[in-house]
Amino acid sequence: MDSNNESNHKNSLFEKNPPKQPPNQRQVIIITCTLQNNYLVHCVDLVRSQIRLAEGRSLSDLNLCQDKIEPHGFAIQCRITTEDPAKQFQPDSGRIEVFQSGEGMGIRVDSASAFAGAIISPYYDSLLVKIIARASNFRLAAKKMLRSLAEFRIHGVKTNIPFLMNVIKHEQFLSGIVDTNFIDEHPDLFDLPPAKQRAQKLLRYIGK
Incomplete structure (x- = not known):
């Protein structure tokens, strides 16, 4: 994050908004998926590398410069x-x-x-x-x-x-x-089949 003069890991949210609609500016923490993406997809152990950064190492010391990080899934x-x-x-x-x-x-x-x-x-x-x-x-x-x-x-x-x-x-x-209007533009997403719960109904019948 050069613009913020930071040298550490940062979790950023990118939203695709329709034209003329202002971006939603908020900080989001989704640590589970962030860890999964970085450890398995980018082969980066966030916890280990943050400890190393706190010890005084730089991103280049840890081979974590942006051009060195490649996605694998x-x-x-x-x-x-x-x-x-x-x-x-x-x-x-x-x-x-x-x-x-x-x-x-x-x-x-x-x-x-x-x-x-x-x-x-x-x-x-x-x-x-x-x-x-x-x-x-x-x-x-x-x-x-x-x-x-x-x-x-x-x-x-x-x-x-x-x-x-x-x-x-x-x-x-x-x-x-x-984009951020995907759900609003697709009411078919709310076509929800009724729950059958066949096993639960059978158990209730047996219990009577």
């Missing part, structure tokens, strides 16, 4: 929240009755309070799980993400998983031709 992050997309992402609360995560090669799942029996309170952040998918190209990373989302089973509270799946498989998203 793509990483995508999705945030599963207990929000209802059909109700303008209104937060939901209750007890998680069933929880099964979608994992596998190229998938990282970060969660803390996501498990069967967990009580989702309306008084805290609705974030439930972070998923990071990595692959050699963007479409393959999106395919892995879609598979992971499809394998999730969360019953008892509403989640944004169906909406995320609609976004990930949308051809315009896959082509990378999107």
